[in-house]
Amino acid sequence: MKRISLTQHLIEEQRLNNTIPAELRLLIEVVARACKTISHAVGKGALGEVMGTAETENVQGEVQKKLDIISNDILLEANEWGGHLAAMASEEMESIHPIPNRYPKGEYLLLFDPLDGSSNIDVNVSIGTIFSVLKAPEGMATPTEQDFLQPGTMQVAAGYAVYGPQTVLVLTTGNGVQCFTLDREMGSWVMTQNAAKIPAETKEFAINTSNARHWHAPVKRYIDELLAGKTGPRGKDYNMRWIASMVADVHRILTRGGVFMYPADARDPDKPGKLRLMYEANPMAFIVEQAGGIATDGKRRILDIQPEKLHQRVAVFLGSREEVERVTSYHGDAADSTLLSGK
Numbered sequence: 001m002k003r004i005s006l007t008q009h010l011i012e013e014q015r016l017n018n019t020i021p022a023e024l025r026l027l028i029e030v031v032a033r034a035c036k037t038i039s040h041a042v043g044k045g046a047l048g049e050v051m052g053t054a055e056t057e058n059v060q061g062e063v064q065k066k067l068d069i070i071s072n073d074i075l076l077e078a079n080e081w082g083g084h085l086a087a088m089a090s091e092e093m094e095s096i097h098p099i100p101n102r103y104p105k106g107e108y109l110l111l112f113d114p115l116d117g118s119s120n121i122d123v124n125v126s127i128g129t130i131f132s133v134l135k136a137p138e139g140m141a142t143p144t145e146q147d148f149l150q151p152g153t154m155q156v157a158a159g160y161a162v163y164g165p166q167t168v169l170v171l172t173t174g175n176g177v178q179c180f181t182l183d184r185e186m187g188s189w190v191m192t193q194n195a196a197k198i199p200a201e202t203k204e205f206a207i208n209t210s211n212a213r214h215w216h217a218p219v220k221r222y223i224d225e226l227l228a229g230k231t232g233p234r235g236k237d238y239n240m241r242w243i244a245s246m247v248a249d250v251h252r253i254l255t256r257g258g259v260f261m262y263p264a265d266a267r268d269p270d271k272p273g274k275l276r277l278m279y280e281a282n283p284m285a286f287i288v289e290q291a292g293g294i295a296t297d298g299k300r301r302i303l304d305i306q307p308e309k310l311h312q313r314v315a316v317f318l319g320s321r322e323e324v325e326r327v328t329s330y331h332g333d334a335a336d337s338t339l340l341s342g343k
């Protein structure tokens with residue numbers, strides 16, 4: 001079977017389906033090339049002096065791993081000079097990163113979590129890069145954080161690279177979900193799936209159950225029913241997976257179905273869960289919806305949420321339609337609406 005490259009796919013999308021302009025095609029190619037570089041750095045492990053912490057903290061107050069910073073720098077350096085971007089934003093940087101004046105500027109905004117799942121780096125478990133592309137507002141002169149605060153429905157592209165046994169790039173430009181496996185001998189991304197689909201039903205759920213004592217009632221009810229298995233109201237047994245790397249959990253769900261949950265809980269009403277809206281939940285929600293799944297914060301469609309802060313967090317329920325609809329409906333049944341995630 002003749003496989004096509006990422007480049008051929010993007011050119012065909014641009015030429016045949018007119019879904020992506022040349023500038024966006026260039027942007028996606030540059031990000032994909034940066035992900036190859038990150039994959040190479042990650043793959044070196046202890047041989048590359050890239051393991052362990054960098055003794056610095058990011059805006060989230062999390063200790064940064066050396067590879068967090070290396071991956072962030074790779075994405076900044078790869079995307080600064082191309083002329084396709086107006087600015088970038090990253091989980092690892094407090095404020096936005098405008099394109100330096102020495103370079104031409106374009107009409108896109110790029111957001112990313114350069115290396116998601118960092119706690120897995122030192123133990124050789126899959127990690128990944130997540131990215132989201134927005135158009136800069138018409139007439140924008142000097143980009144500000146406000147220009148990035150667009151709902152997820154405004155994304156023109158989103159994707160992730162998962163650095164696991166294979167390195168796989170998953171991409172959507174609004175025309176379904178395509179997967180590309182890195183051919184390390186040729187150094188090229190080769191299409192291995194043209195229209196990924198998430199089954200509506202599943203027997204697999206993903207949540208960090210060590211937080212169970214903090215969960216609000218709708219989540220407790222939903223998980224208890226899954227754990228009751230055949231003997232309970234769901235009438236079937238479920239299996240659990242939790243990789244603690246959103247990219248790897250989402251990739252499993254994209255591949256064979258499932259439901260991923262990082263809910264708000266009773267610990268901090270101002271912190272609705274752990275995941276960030278702009279560069280984790282939104283790109284993953286775009287991909288999940290394009291693959292026939294759904295993604296909510298327990299109450300709202302994630303892509304409809306109007307962001308108020310660049311690094312704001314959001315509760316996340318995503319994956320197989322039947323399960324996400326059910327756990328979301330339990331929130332709707334909840335007497336106390338404050339149980340739902342905040343802004």
Ligand code: P6P
Pocket residue numbers: 116117118119208244245246247274275
């Ligand atoms: P916990 C990784 O740090 C991350 O942001 C996601 O990739 C992952 O799903 C989640 O946090 C894991 O969180 O609380 O289980 O360590």
